[in-house]
Amino acid sequence: MKPAANYLDISLARQELSLIESGVIKRVFPVSTAKNGAGQRKGSFCTPLGWHCIRAKIGAAAPLAAVFVGRRPTGEIYSPDLAAQHPQRDWILTRILWLSGLEPGKNRYGAVDSGSRYIYIHGSPDHLIDGVPDSHGCVRMHNADVTALFELVSPGCRVYIHE
Numbered sequence: 001m002k003p004a005a006n007y008l009d010i011s012l013a014r015q016e017l018s019l020i021e022s023g024v025i026k027r028v029f030p031v032s033t034a035k036n037g038a039g040q041r042k043g044s045f046c047t048p049l050g051w052h053c054i055r056a057k058i059g060a061a062a063p064l065a066a067v068f069v070g071r072r073p074t075g076e077i078y079s080p081d082l083a084a085q086h087p088q089r090d091w092i093l094t095r096i097l098w099l100s101g102l103e104p105g106k107n108r109y110g111a112v113d114s115g116s117r118y119i120y121i122h123g124s125p126d127h128l129i130d131g132v133p134d135s136h137g138c139v140r141m142h143n144a145d146v147t148a149l150f151e152l153v154s155p156g157c158r159v160y161i162h163e
Contacts (some may be wrong), residue, residue: 094123
């Protein structure tokens with residue numbers, strides 16, 4: 001698939017998300033991708049490779065560090081105390097950019113479908129974004145960064161994830 005004029009480029013090797021406009025890198029953000037590495041299959045807890053698009057933007061009016069479960073705000077705001085109360089939670093904070101695969105058989109349809117795997121670009125406790133892959137498959141970002149990115153992209157924006 002050919003790159004669009006404007007797209008997001010996510011490098012697993014560099015743990016970076018770049019905003020590309022007309023072939024020029026406009027912004028670069030640190031991210032954390034899957035602890036299990038790259039992979040397409042449902043249940044793998046891996047970050048899927050290939051071309052995706054932003055299927056939906058969720059949380060436009062949410063405050064910084066708002067907690068989401070099932071793509072809905074819980075009314076909680078992340079804090080160390082809340083984290084201590086829920087040590088096993090996979091924290092999805094601030095904003096969600098829900099991805100949908102564009103490559104049938106690779107990241108779309110069946111057991112490899114990124115949308116039905118609920119693969120997101122989302123906010124995370126900021127201390128977890130340290131250059132180390134540690135997510136359950138999603139692309140985690142600092143809360144201020146995902147808020148800025150959320151304002152710069154639209155549904156349908158292409159996203160290329162690669163090693």
